[in-house]
Amino acid sequence: MLTDEYRYKILKILEANPEISQRDLARELGISLGRVNFCLKALIEVGLLKATNFRNNQNKLGYMYFLTPKGLEEKSVITARFLKAKLQEYANLQTEIEELRKDVNQTMSIKYHQMEIKQP
Amino acid sequence: MLTDEYRYKILKILEANPEISQRDLARELGISLGRVNFCLKALIEVGLLKATNFRNNQNKLGYMYFLTPKGLEEKSVITARFLKAKLQEYANLQTEIEELRKDVNQTMSIKYHQMEIKQP
DNA sequence: AAACTGACGTTCAATTAATGAACGGTTGAT
DNA sequence: ATCAACCGTTCATTAATTGAACGTCAGTTT
Numbered sequence: 001m002l003t004d005e006y007r008y009k010i011l012k013i014l015e016a017n018p019e020i021s022q023r024d025l026a027r028e029l030g031i032s033l034g035r036v037n038f039c040l041k042a043l044i045e046v047g048l049l050k051a052t053n054f055r056n057n058q059n060k061l062g063y064m065y066f067l068t069p070k071g072l073e074e075k076s077v078i079t080a081r082f083l084k085a086k087l088q089e090y091a092n093l094q095t096e097i098e099e100l101r102k103d104v105n106q107t108m109s110i111k112y113h114q115m116e117i118k119q120p
Numbered sequence: 121m122l123t124d125e126y127r128y129k130i131l132k133i134l135e136a137n138p139e140i141s142q143r144d145l146a147r148e149l150g151i152s153l154g155r156v157n158f159c160l161k162a163l164i165e166v167g168l169l170k171a172t173n174f175r176n177n178q179n180k181l182g183y184m185y186f187l188t189p190k191g192l193e194e195k196s197v198i199t200a201r202f203l204k205a206k207l208q209e210y211a212n213l214q215t216e217i218e219e220l221r222k223d224v225n226q227t228m229s230i231k232y233h234q235m236e237i238k239q240p
Numbered sequence: 241a242a243a244c245t246g247a248c249g250t251t252c253a254a255t256t257a258a259t260g261a262a263c264g265g266t267t268g269a270t
Numbered sequence: 271a272t273c274a275a276c277c278g279t280t281c282a283t284t285a286a287t288t289g290a291a292c293g294t295c296a297g298t299t300t
Binding site: 141142143153154157160181182183 | 247248249250251252
Binding site: 021022023033034037040061062063 | 276277278279280281
């Protein structure tokens with residue numbers, strides 16, 4: 001599956017470093033090689049990325065992945081959308097944490113009360 | 121899979137409302153019926169929950185799920201652990217959002233600069 | 241009383257998502 | 271020529287989840 005998270009992260013990494021290998025990309029993203037391969041293909045498929053054969057200074061061969069004009073354009077859209085989602089997530093987390101704090105305090109207070117009762 | 125998230129949520133909901141059906145629980149948690157069934161069995165398996173046959177005021181039959189003493193005890197541990205994880209998640213999200221903001225601003229600034237250049 | 245309705249928990253075949261070992265190809269060193 | 275080190279690609283396998291289908295029970299309707 002190709003989510004905005006990986007759209008954003010992959011485009012960002014490749015813009016800064018187009019000659020990274022799929023394995024290193026997988027390591028950096030914390031996902032499997034197969035999944036990286038799948039995501040790259042998908043990004044190429046929709047025209048955000050282009051792969052060109054390339055052999056660099058040392059024992060590396062393989063592709064260089066660079067953003068197409070459409071990719072550059074779309075990246076800002078994706079980034080903004082991803083940020084928006086993260087801000088929402090942040091707000092949700094805030095209320096969720098408040099709720100959790102209440103739960104913890106409530107339990108604590110019960111325990112404390114039980115302790116008081118047990119005092120001689 | 122039974123994660124802390126559902127351990128916490130299920131124990132919380134059932135403590136407040138032990139006679140909820142698996143379907144309603146699924147709806148409330150936003151997961152499937154099969155998964156709720158799986159989670160409940162797992163919680164019963166480890167002794168945090170107990171199911172007793174029960175028929176209530178109207179056309180409902182089925183189980184009443186209530187927390188065992190161990191379940192009550194463990195719930196506070198799980199809640200605290202879950203809160204801690206959420207706080208970490210919150211902190212991570214904060215830096216992630218900062219990073220995203222930078223990216224957005226950077227792109228904006230490039231676009232703005234391009235606009236200026238294009239001015240006659 | 242027999243048939244129907246609706247809600248219950250249980251099951252499991254099917255779907256979806258993700259993994260990583262294995263493969264063939266290419267490069268540069270031994 | 272052989273070897274070792276990477277490369278991208280593939281795909282059988284595992285993991286996780288879904289929800290339609292099933293049998294059961296209690297109340298309602300025919």
